[in-house]
Amino acid sequence: MVETISQSIPAIRTSEEDDVAVALRPLDPGAEVAVGGQAIRLLEPIPAGHKFAVAAIRAGQPVRRYRAPIGVAIQDIAVGEHVHVHNVRTALAGEKVYAFTGAGAETARERSTRTFKGYVRPDGSVGTRNELWILPTVGCVGRLGERLALHANGMAGQGVDGVHAFNHPFGCSQLGADLDGTAAVIASLAMNPNAGGVLLLGLGCESNQLEELLRRIPGERRGRLRVLRAQSESDEFAAGKVLIAELLEVMQEDRREEVPLSKLRLGVKCGGSDAMSGLTANPLIGLMADAVTEAGGVAILTEIPEIFGAEQLLLERAINEDVFDELSELVNSFKRYFLDHGEPVSENPSPGNIAGGITTLEEKSLGAVQKGGLAPVRDVIGYGERLSPTASPGGLTVLEAPGNDAVSTTALAAAGATITLFSTGRGTPLGSPVPTVKIASNHALAERKPGWIDFDAGIVLERGMRAAAVDLLGRMVAIASGEPARNESNDERAIGIWKRGVTL
Known part of the structure; x- marks a missing residue:
């Protein structure tokens, strides 16, 4: 450190x-x-x-x-x-054989008394926002969703933090696992605790049928869910307004309340990394992951190709052999994904990473995995899967997703992250459906792009890691309690879906 x-x-x-x-x-x-x-x-x-x-x-x-x-x-x-x-x-090649040598050691934990103000949901989960999300099943109705959101923000009143539509180009001309991944992500986003209300917006003839999508969503969520099939309505915009008004009426009764830090679901992510990311921002995020998991909460780490070369550090923390096997298989399956497409597993870092001083994927990965802190690895979940309300208390969940910023931040939100800490050495305005807190690895970036950056981790080099962690924890709690992150102030919210199959 x-x-x-x-x-x-x-x-x-x-x-x-x-x-x-x-x-x-x-x-x-x-x-x-x-x-x-x-x-x-x-x-x-x-x-x-x-x-x-x-x-x-x-x-x-x-x-x-x-x-x-x-x-x-x-x-x-x-x-x-x-x-x-x-x-x-690089020294990276193909798949590896990993040997389980014993469960990662548990460390003594002192439960934090830190709290934040969140929205408690009926299933016990807690949101950091109370927003109405419009989720299209297919790209054909994506613009309709955006038009509805623009209108509905003028209807939102006290207790509602905003209305947002998440357009995407998929949901039709897809087959098999590719279509299943799209449906899984949309359904899981509908379950995120930050969505106090959800309008599922379909066309009618798409591959990603609403009936099948609804089967993925538990019945208890239906009171906060409305469905619109555009082809079945003479005036789909008017029909959408009526359904949104119903949801807003319910949501306006919601209020923030004091909850323990253990209720936070923390996503961790990096993008546009430089050589300072592994010295300042990523280990600092790791301390936030430790603070949340030591309190009994959950941190979620993804970007599987960006742990190649550093996976042993995570495997050593697996709580048992089953988790070890799931994680090692996930790493190897992602390597097979590259190799099956005729690509080397080491085709990373990006040009921006290299310009910032990162030389190989191993170096990038060794810096990147620090975002997961030192918590035991308790779960491994697939792309589009979500945490249960009480999943893996006090541990790290590893989530299947690629390193692409839009795709991986969306996967974190679909898994249930209610806030994401995002380190960067080069800078990016990107935001996901949940608050996406940008942490600069160096002073120069924080000074050059104050409209993008929420926290300057360059202070680590002057004040030390522990002092910087106190400041970042305070900032994270404030944003979780309702203070807007920079991406929210800039209205930078989008989703990216992992496209893996043929297009019809």
Whole structure:
């Protein structure tokens, strides 16, 4: 864990076992940099966030960061030399055989007395928002949903936080598991505790039929659910307004009440990462995951391709062999998904990640999994599946979904996340159906894009991780209690559905 670092320190190494250090600001060739008690003379310019060698590395040897290999040197690397994609390659290949060696150790927990103000639902779950969501079954009626939402926001009164439609292009011309995934996500979104009311909006002739979709939604939810088939109405807009008015009348009786932190369902996500993400924002989010799970709540980690190379850290925390087997199979099945499409499993990081200093997927993954904190892994759930109201108290759930920002944040909301912490080193305005709290890994981004960023994790390098965690916990609780996240203030809300099959 990074502790307080003076602004005068130019570079940091996370462990004495590491072969590299990360520049905290641009460094000139010939500069002498103190790292771990030794003076390193730089042989070439090192951009901020990029790495340089603090030990000689021979060609073919592993290169270590975060106490673990992040790749293999493809040429000899001298002390003080820039370490990046020109001299390091990934060591990732295909599927692996994982051996269960015992359940992850439970740690003593001190239950938090922290609370937030949320909306308690009849099934015991708690929302951080009381919104009316319009969910189209098919893209053909997506714009109709948006028009209804625009009209309905003028109808919403006290107790309702907003009316939002979530357009998407799918729900027809799909087959098998591909169609099933679309239906599962829509049905699970309808069950999210942040949706105090839901209008399921269908066309009538689509593959994603309303009758089948309704079978996925428990009967107790039906009091807060209305259904509109556009082809069955002479004036679908007028009919939609009537149904929305009915839902709003029910929702206006809802009020926030004080609830324990254990009722929070926390999604964790990263996007547009840089080399600082694994030093500041991601471990800071990990402390928020620990705060929630230690209180008895649930944190949800996804982006399975972005744990390749770091999966062992999660497997070691599986609470039993069944969870271990489910997680190892999920990792391998995702690798098969890549290989079956003729793609290498290591086709990551993105160009933005590389520009920010991330060299290989192993390095990206070792930084990314820190968002899950240290909680035991209690559950593994499939894409489109949702948590039960009392699922996995005090633990981490691993959710099947790709790394794509829109798809994975949607999958988190469908799983039941009521707030998502989203770290970024490059910046993005993207928002999901639930508050999507952007945490900048560095000061420069937070200062350049204040309209996107909710919290500046760059303070970790000045005030230390624990002090920053106190501030972020307060910000997270305030947003969970109703303070708008930046994505909400900017009306940045959207869904992305994972398209895996043929299109008819």
